Amino acid sequence: MKNELLTVEEASARIERGDVITVAGDEAILAKLPKGNWVGGTSVYFVTEEGGAVVRDKVFCTTFEDVSDVSVRTVPTSDLVTISDGYKPNGFTIILIPAFSDAHTKFAVEGQTYAGVFGQPLVGWISGVHLEELGTAKPKVFDGKTGEALEDGAAVMHVSVPAGNKIGVDIVNIFSQGHDKKTTFTFDSDGFSAKTATVNGEVVSLANYLTDNEIDTRLPLIANYGGALINVSVQAIDLENDEVSFYAPVMTGVEYQLAAPLDSYPDAFAERLGGGGASQYSCNCILNYLYGELEGQSTGKFTGPVTFGEIAYILLNQTLVKLQVQPA
Amino acid sequence: MAVSKAKLQQLLQSDQDLSHMSLATRIVVGRLRIEVQNSPRALGAKTDELYAFAAENEYAASELTTI
Known part of the structure; x- marks a missing residue:
């Protein structure tokens, strides 16, 4: 798995050669990408190896290597309940949903009750916009197969990897319960x-x-x-x-x-994330970015989009989600 | 399946920490525990649901046999 900030030309070349990619970026750039095996979502906030940054002229791409099979599809809000129908054997599924959409609400409330949803790792995020454009710009997700931008529903990519590969999903929550354990x-x-x-x-x-x-x-x-x-x-x-x-x-x-208060957001991340992350898919919450003042601050090797919600089977907040595929 | 419904029932009524299990299993057991706490009469149905989850997912069955 490879995480990179790419120009539109570089990302287009990867897509055209058939790479399997998730893409995060400004809507104007996502709209320029050719059709192919990708799903995308709008975000202009990223965690890079140099630290948090707002980037509008490049897209953040995670390329999944050694893929056996892939399918990209749009799942309308009314069909979210059938998400697991597309699960592939020995695989994982990426799901991207626009913030403030009906799909966002529906998945958040009902997602964990969908039949078969826990049958394989389901990870993804809620797309957003620049905070100064809240109310004027709409978060979108892209179905790379058709090139269509969606304001509702989900862009979904079902991926299968060779038998024997180990797929792991987990979350990193820098918070703990206990600000006042007696207060519930x-x-x-x-x-x-x-x-x-x-x-x-x-x-x-x-x-x-x-x-x-x-x-x-x-x-x-x-x-x-x-x-x-x-x-x-x-x-x-x-x-x-x-x-x-x-x-x-x-x-x-x-x-x-x-939650118990933190002395330092970046230190808390460093402590909880350890040294991993370089070859993992991850996304981190916009609230961690803002409250942790992560712009320009590194959080270790975990890089990826900063999002309006994270998905690891269920909708999460103020959490880092990570997916790892280990070869057999 | 190696894990019994009686064991799963006990698990749903306990607060045993499941940190060593997969995220999926933790979420499913966590939700079912909450539902049992809120409606103790649902214990049988929720145990059946957890049993079905383990039957459908090999990883969960493997984890739940360790309880």
């Missing part, structure tokens, strides 16, 4: 926003609670799924409408705790 949050409905939460058994206005207690909303709420720590990040507190919005849905009955 639960919600009475699933969704990307909440007016109330049950905090230590008492139903409260969540917007007022976070404000009155001067909670640092850069810290996510964290649920513990059998040792996998899953973040839900706060997007905004709307005191006027008494509502808190999130970048991923809170789920009914799940117990959340606020």
Whole structure:
């Protein structure tokens, strides 16, 4: 697996020779790429070996080598439930979804209940735009087979590798539960926003609670799924409408705790990531990029797009997702 | 399959750490545990769901036999 920032000409040459690639970049450049075995998503934020950067004149490409079979397809929002139908033997699947789309919401809330979804590694990300263009530009994903840009649905690439190769997917969450272990949050409905939460058994206005207690909303709420720590990040507190919005849905009955504060984002990444990453597919969250002030700061060998949400079977926030394929 | 439904039932009622297992298994068991906590009467159905997950996925069956 090879991770590179390429010019449009370089990326086009790779696609034309049949390489199997995921591409992240500015919409204008993605639209220039020829048809082929690729999926793409809009992002102008990247983690490079030199550090975080905004790049508009190149695309970030991950090339999957030694591929046995590949298929690229568009999955409409209504068909997301059938995502695993395209899984190939001894393979993995890349899924890209535009931020703020119906597919984003549907996958976030229902994805983990789709039949067969855990049958093989499913990784990907939520495409975005430059933060100064929120509201004016629309996040998109590209089906490289047709060249079509999508504002909803998913661009999906099913990949098969030779038997014996080991495919591994995992997440790196630099946060841990425990800002205040005695304080737990639960919600009475699933969704990307909440007016109330049950905090230590008492139903409260969540917007007022976070404000009155001067909670640092850069810290996510964290649920513990059998040792996998899953973040839900706060997007905004709307005191006027008494509502808190999130970048991923809170789920009914799940117990959340606020994350413990970090002394240093870059140090936390360095500690948790170790020395790997050079030949792995990865993506990292825009909130880590912003709150961690990662622009110009290196996070080790893990390079890739900075995204509006990460996918490792389910939608994640403030998390790095990594996929590794080890030859037999 | 080597793992019994009784073992899986115990797993869903425990808070045993699964950090050594694959991300997929952790997510599935984590979700099912939450559903059982919220609705203890669903334990049988959720155990069946976990058993089916293990039956469908060799990696999960292999991991769950270690519990």
